[in-house]
Amino acid sequence: MSSVAVPAPRRRREAPLALGVSTAYLSVIVLIPLAALTLRSLEGGVSAFWDAVTDPQAVAALKLTFAISLVVVLINAVAGTVTAWVLVRDSFRGKTIVNTLIDLPFALPTIVAGLTLLALYGPKSPIGVNVAYTTGALVLALLFVTLPFVVRTVQPVLLELDRDMEEAAQSLGATSFQTFRRVIFPNLFPAILSGTALGFARALGEFGSVVLISGNQPFKTEVASVYIFGQIESDNITGAAAVSVVLLVASLGVLLAIGGVRRWATRHDQ
Amino acid sequence: MRSLILALAAIAVAALVTACGGTSEDSAEAGSDGAKLTLVAYSTPREVYAQLTKDFAKTADGEGVSFDESYAASGEQSRAVENGLKADVVAFSLAPDVTRLVDAGLVDETWPNDEWKGMVSNSVVVFAVRKGNPKGIKTWDDLTKEGVEVIEPNPFTSGGAQWNIMAAYGAQLKQGKTHEQAVEYLRELFKHVSVQDKSAREALQTFTGGKGDVLLAYENEAILAQTKGEDLDYVVPDETILIQNPVAVVNNSSNADKAEAFLEYIRSDDAQRVFGKAGYRPVSENVAGEFDYPKPPQLFTIDDLGGWAEVRERFFDRENGIMADIQREVGAALE
Amino acid sequence: MTRYALRFAALGYLAALLVVPVGLVVYRAFEDGVAEFFAAITTPEALHALWLTIIIALIAVPLNTVFGVMCALAIVRRRFRGHGLVNSVVDLPLALSPVVVGLALVLVYGRNGWWGRWLIDNGVQVIYALPGMVMATVFVSLPFVVREVVPVLREIGDEQEQAAATLGASSWQTFWKITLPAIRWGVAYGVVLTTARALGEFGAVSVVSGHIAGRTETMTLHVEERFQAFEVQDAYAASVVLALLAVCTLLAMTLLRRDDA
Numbered sequence: 001m002s003s004v005a006v007p008a009p010r011r012r013r014e015a016p017l018a019l020g021v022s023t024a025y026l027s028v029i030v031l032i033p034l035a036a037l038t039l040r041s042l043e044g045g046v047s048a049f050w051d052a053v054t055d056p057q058a059v060a061a062l063k064l065t066f067a068i069s070l071v072v073v074l075i076n077a078v079a080g081t082v083t084a085w086v087l088v089r090d091s092f093r094g095k096t097i098v099n100t101l102i103d104l105p106f107a108l109p110t111i112v113a114g115l116t117l118l119a120l121y122g123p124k125s126p127i128g129v130n131v132a133y134t135t136g137a138l139v140l141a142l143l144f145v146t147l148p149f150v151v152r153t154v155q156p157v158l159l160e161l162d163r164d165m166e167e168a169a170q171s172l173g174a175t176s177f178q179t180f181r182r183v184i185f186p187n188l189f190p191a192i193l194s195g196t197a198l199g200f201a202r203a204l205g206e207f208g209s210v211v212l213i214s215g216n217q218p219f220k221t222e223v224a225s226v227y228i229f230g231q232i233e234s235d236n237i238t239g240a241a242a243v244s245v246v247l248l249v250a251s252l253g254v255l256l257a258i259g260g261v262r263r264w265a266t267r268h269d270q
Numbered sequence: 271m272r273s274l275i276l277a278l279a280a281i282a283v284a285a286l287v288t289a290c291g292g293t294s295e296d297s298a299e300a301g302s303d304g305a306k307l308t309l310v311a312y313s314t315p316r317e318v319y320a321q322l323t324k325d326f327a328k329t330a331d332g333e334g335v336s337f338d339e340s341y342a343a344s345g346e347q348s349r350a351v352e353n354g355l356k357a358d359v360v361a362f363s364l365a366p367d368v369t370r371l372v373d374a375g376l377v378d379e380t381w382p383n384d385e386w387k388g389m390v391s392n393s394v395v396v397f398a399v400r401k402g403n404p405k406g407i408k409t410w411d412d413l414t415k416e417g418v419e420v421i422e423p424n425p426f427t428s429g430g431a432q433w434n435i436m437a438a439y440g441a442q443l444k445q446g447k448t449h450e451q452a453v454e455y456l457r458e459l460f461k462h463v464s465v466q467d468k469s470a471r472e473a474l475q476t477f478t479g480g481k482g483d484v485l486l487a488y489e490n491e492a493i494l495a496q497t498k499g500e501d502l503d504y505v506v507p508d509e510t511i512l513i514q515n516p517v518a519v520v521n522n523s524s525n526a527d528k529a530e531a532f533l534e535y536i537r538s539d540d541a542q543r544v545f546g547k548a549g550y551r552p553v554s555e556n557v558a559g560e561f562d563y564p565k566p567p568q569l570f571t572i573d574d575l576g577g578w579a580e581v582r583e584r585f586f587d588r589e590n591g592i593m594a595d596i597q598r599e600v601g602a603a604l605e
Numbered sequence: 606m607t608r609y610a611l612r613f614a615a616l617g618y619l620a621a622l623l624v625v626p627v628g629l630v631v632y633r634a635f636e637d638g639v640a641e642f643f644a645a646i647t648t649p650e651a652l653h654a655l656w657l658t659i660i661i662a663l664i665a666v667p668l669n670t671v672f673g674v675m676c677a678l679a680i681v682r683r684r685f686r687g688h689g690l691v692n693s694v695v696d697l698p699l700a701l702s703p704v705v706v707g708l709a710l711v712l713v714y715g716r717n718g719w720w721g722r723w724l725i726d727n728g729v730q731v732i733y734a735l736p737g738m739v740m741a742t743v744f745v746s747l748p749f750v751v752r753e754v755v756p757v758l759r760e761i762g763d764e765q766e767q768a769a770a771t772l773g774a775s776s777w778q779t780f781w782k783i784t785l786p787a788i789r790w791g792v793a794y795g796v797v798l799t800t801a802r803a804l805g806e807f808g809a810v811s812v813v814s815g816h817i818a819g820r821t822e823t824m825t826l827h828v829e830e831r832f833q834a835f836e837v838q839d840a841y842a843a844s845v846v847l848a849l850l851a852v853c854t855l856l857a858m859t860l861l862r863r864d865d866a
Binding site for chain 3: 102
Binding site: 308316338339354356471472500 | 711
């Protein structure tokens with residue numbers, strides 16, 4: 001049995017292997033392809049990149065994508081918070097099943113999601129609701145895929161929330177709404193924000209569920225990922241890569257922002 | 271925990287081995303003197319080629335030959351082969367998709383130098399309408415009438431769309447209009463286009479799904495939809511373009527002689543009859559006579575309009591082409 | 606009163622968006638009878654598609670699990686500059702459009718890609734063959750194990766590991782006997798999520814697959830193909846199979862949550 005061994009050097013020897021292997025894996029799978037993408041987008045120089053990104057159809061697609069994604073995640077921020085509230089604070093028969101179902105959009109393939117929405121809200125709808133080939137269809141598809149995000153970030157926070165403050169507020173005469181606004185909501189806000197941001201990043205790139213249901217009409221219902229696909233099809237690889245890089249930077253930006261929010265929230269707690 | 275990880279590892283190894291075994295199986299497969307040909311085709315003739323590949327194996331030339339088949343949109347497939355999808359025979363919906371492979375060095379530029387000019391089947395552009403043709407659409411002018419909704423795929427992603435547009439343009443010329451007036455017609459037409467799917471097949475599905483009053487389509491697509499029980503009729507306009515579908519052998523094929531034999535076979539009378547029954551117009555003259563497809567009085571070809579090379583540059587260049595301008599104008603008007 | 610209103614709103618929203626559409630597809634898949642359903646999902650193409658989907662998942666999931674644990678260890682246990690950036694890069698596949706993923710892979714491994722020409726000349730087909738499809742699937746399902754394990758690692762701290770090291774345990778022993786059991790629920794959740802993602806990937810695989818019927822079509826591509834061939838019922842049948850796999854995933858998640866707590 002050794003005497004007082006020095007623990008720290010042993011630990012650090014383990015981590016480098018983990019770090020090395022992870023970096024190599026990340027590079028081969030993620031970084032190198034993304035680097036190839038970025039370089040390809042700049043193949044014609046910065047001017048070609050700029051031209052590709054400012055093409056009216058590209059701009060329309062990007063504007064539509066950002067706008068619709070924002071609207072959708074805001075709706076799901078409200079719906080998600082309400083759902084999380086109901087799942088945590090309420091109790092009724094079948095609650096476990098409902099809780100399980102929330103993850104369905106994570107597990108269901110996007111093409112199946114598109115097909116199911118098309119079956120109920122498309123041309124052959126049994127209830128007579130047909131939003132296919134409109135921006136309504138886009139909203140529907142994106143609502144579906146971003147549904148779980150806010151629910152799943154808010155739920156753990158709600159579960160851990162200390163009820164004492166609420167009870168204190170109520171005993172001091174605050175209404176439920178005031179309690180919610182002043183006591184509960186500030187605690188939930190970082191979770192709602194990060195769930196919304198994550199959903200937003202997800203919605204920006206959505207393809208499979210949108211492709212069947214939206215009609216993909218340039219300037220009207222064509223989102224960025226479909227535009228990129230179209231550019232690949234018409235041999236404009238540089239243009240496709242350029243708009244892809246825009247989406248990439250936007251997604252990365254949102255993810256970094258979420259990381260920042262998380263750090264702010266943990267400091268805030270302390 | 272340990273046993274779980276060992277189990278996972280064992281499964282992963284087994285999967286890898288099976289997968290590797292599966293992929294090397296492709297090249298080593300196909301028995302003693304059997305060859306394996308990969309056919310990369312556009313989406314619409316799937317059922318036809320499924321039949322023809324079977325029939326070919328029953329002939330003397332095709333004995334022991336088996337096929338891998340891949341079907342997707344014509345442009346997508348052409349691009350895939352250019353990017354490395356292994357193919358022995360390619361069958362696309364329009365010649366420029368073969369030209370792309372010629373430029374990439376994958377197809378010999380002598381491919382159209384046979385008695386059929388490299389083509390295997392024909393069709394024409396028609397108007398697909400609702401059963402009974404409630405809006406009475408019969409001519410190109412009917413498409414630009416008030417309230418008529420046209421379904422047309424996106425010309426920058428769909429070969430079928432390019433055929434449609436050249437049919438529309440050529441029809442105007444045949445009616446005696448000038449180039450400018452014909453372009454003006456195209457502009458009018460696109461104001462009526464409400465949905466632009468990325469491929470002809472998707473446009474057909476949009477139409478059968480209930481959207482739009484008229485779909486510009488290949489005749490064979492309209493016929494296919496009818497045989498699948500879809501409720502539609504179609505009208506062959508007086509002026510329309512002859513759609514010609516090319517086939518070619520890929521020059522780095524390891525079974526070039528079998529591939530050539532297959533190409534011979536699909537022009538044979540038996541094979542052409544299969545095409546004919548599926549709604550295509552056979553290229554073989556004697557078989558064509560057995561089917562009575564309507565003959566439009568003013569039928570023209572892409573060569574009458576200058577050939578694909580010139581047309582692609584003039585109309586479908588995505589920066590300066592006529593269609594790019596029209597898309598921008600119509601799109602701007604929609605915003 | 607508000608309680609019922611909220612409950613009604615939440616459940617109504619979920620019903621309209623999730624339950625009824627999926628239920629309708631299940632109904633439609635069986636509309637012509639159970640025999641028809643089974644005929645649709647036992648065609649050679651459908652069976653091969655299912656087999657291919659499972660094989661790809663069986664390769665991608667263990668790879669991402671091993672990577673996930675290592676990466677989580679590196680991020681949490683070793684404070685290096687830019688670990689926030691690494692965290693975000695790992696999360697990137699969650700947000701990236703699958704079309705972009707496919708394009709990026711083709712630009713590296715395709716015939717005109719960085720390494721593509723060399724690979725193809727040496728007989729290795731990546732794009733339009735199994736390896737490309739596995740890579741695309743690995744890419745999109747990369748983050749899940751990392752994301753589940755990182756918070757657990759952070760929470761449990763490293764006192765136990767330090768103690769073990771003081772007592773003379775080697776790094777491997779420490780990892781195997783201390784760390785791994787402590788993070789096992791995180792790993793389990795991560796594996797389930799990774800598997801679900803791998804089974805359900807569509808967009809990226811579509812770009813790199815080649816669509817060779819009976820050879821490079823996964824179950825999701827098979828659904829699209831059937832839909833495009835006007836065989837909507839077949840598409841619904843295949844969708845039901847995928848939905849069942851999804852439900853199994855959800856059940857696994859629920860059971861794990863229960864065992865964890």
